[in-house]
Amino acid sequence: MTSTRPGTVGELKASGYESQSVRDELRRNLITKLKAGEDILPGIVGFDDTVIPMIVNAILARHDFILLGLRGQAKSRILRQLVDLLDPEIPILEGSEINDDPLAPISKYARTLLEEHGDDAPVSWVTRDSRFVEKLATPDVTIADIIGDVDPIKAARGGHILADELTIHYGLLPRANRGIFAVNELPDLSGKIQVGLFNILQEGDVQVKGYPIRLRLDVFLVFTANPEDYTSRGKIITPLKDRIGVEIQTHYPTEVSVGMTITRQEAWLERDAMEIEVPEFIAELVERIAFLGRGDKRIDQRSGVSQRMPITVLESVVSSAERRALILGEEQAVPRIGDIYGALPAITGKIELEYEGELHGSERIARELISAAASELFQDRAGGADVDEIVEYFEMGAALQVGSDSSGKACVQGFETVPGLLELVEAVGLAPKACSDGWRAGACELVLEALVAERRISRSTTGSYAKARHEPSQGKGYKGLDPFGGVSL
Secondary structure, three states, X not given: OOOOOOOEHHHHHHOOOOOXXXXXXXXXXXXXHHHHOOOOOOOOOOOOOOHHHHHHHHHHOOOOEEEEOOOOOOHHHHHHHHHHHOOOEEEEEOOOOOOOEOOEOOOHHHHHHHHHHHHHOEEEXXXXXXXXXXXXXXXXXXXXXXXXXXXHHHHHHHOOOOOOHHHEEEOHHHHOOOEEEEEEOHHHOOHHHHHOOHHHHHOXXXXXXXXXXXXXXXXXXXXXXXXOHHXXXXXXXXXXXXXXXXXXXXXXXXXXXXHHXXXXXXXXXXXXXXXXXXXXXXXXXXXXXXXXXXXXXXXXXXXXXXXXXXXXXXXXXXXXXXXXXXXXXXXXXXXXXXXXXXXXXXXHOXXXXXXXXXXXXXXXXXXXXXXXXXHHHHHHHHOOOOOHHHHHHHHOOOOEEOOOOOOHHHHHHHHOOOOOHHHHHHHOOOOOOOOOHHHHHHHHHHHHHHHHHOOOEEEOOOOEEEEOOOOOOOOOOOOOEOOOOOEOO
């Protein structure tokens, strides 16, 4: 605490301080940011034209709101960043558990303190971070956790009757007074607990344990919910839903480039052991896997494919390249397509399958997504390129083994045996002349994976490329087996 800040109620009055509700405080600071052209929610990408304008409107209207969306859509992160719209510090009556306003106290403790000391009552200051209270809703949450309960020990020690306000042990909601109270996964909160939020949303007060105690709290309430929860675990009761000011729908990135920006922003790619070089096409391929997953009927779209998936996959891909570089004694790690296959657990662990998907198996679906993403990427980057010479090489009976632990230099030497392959990746811009061997090897693998997806060549689960083998059709969706016994993707 600095000497320039008022330390008593009298000094606070003399400074010209005026009380303001938290909704007005949020609105005022938001207006300041809008006028200055500042980023309202820094780090939140892809919501500039959809979610963020609706949040801005809700705050300007002083409305509580709920963010409704599938997993991995930055809902919790958005709520936590609302803290930046609060004032850096606000004064409270010293010792108050519920951040009592020195000029408008609501608790008995604060009122008594003012009666005894008047303008000499001490004032302390709290930061914006301490004014954000978050609660993850679970079925075992009690009304005492949220609102509070009478504490018999307080009553005994203070010589108070149980109906005395001084015996209350405040819950999370009163402790969020003059701040933001966030409830994550609201449908998981039991119905009777949701009922306990009625008063604070409509009348702005709470009652504790049936005693005639009213606390006129000043709280900005925000919630998150996943539509899947409405059927699988719980629901938002209608009267509570009616009291929440605004329902804002979140969504996954609508463009691959936006998803890549988010993934690169969130993924841990800088390693202390060595330099990491992630080719742009590798990052794009990882993102396309997520996009394709969100449109795959074999994957449960009610659960969604979280944005956490490409983040986790890219980190795993980098780790796979890092492991290889450490084993080989290299100073630089460059991820390749084989490293994406090495990250299969990061894909299969992030998807929920429909019945048809269960029949295929998560690993097979993940491999198909990788192969399809490679084909899609190659068509965007080099659609129309002549690959007949490469296909003919394998059709003539040649095979190529790309070891997951082989160096980039060794892989390039192997790819040199494939006519026109290295020339192609350079010509279409996948591997510029100045790039590393690891980068060049990854680009060559991308071309071969695209040909696998088009079923012009085949790939084994161990990374061996050979001529395509066309199996007789076994019904809709059947893909057949490759010459090595793996799935022909």
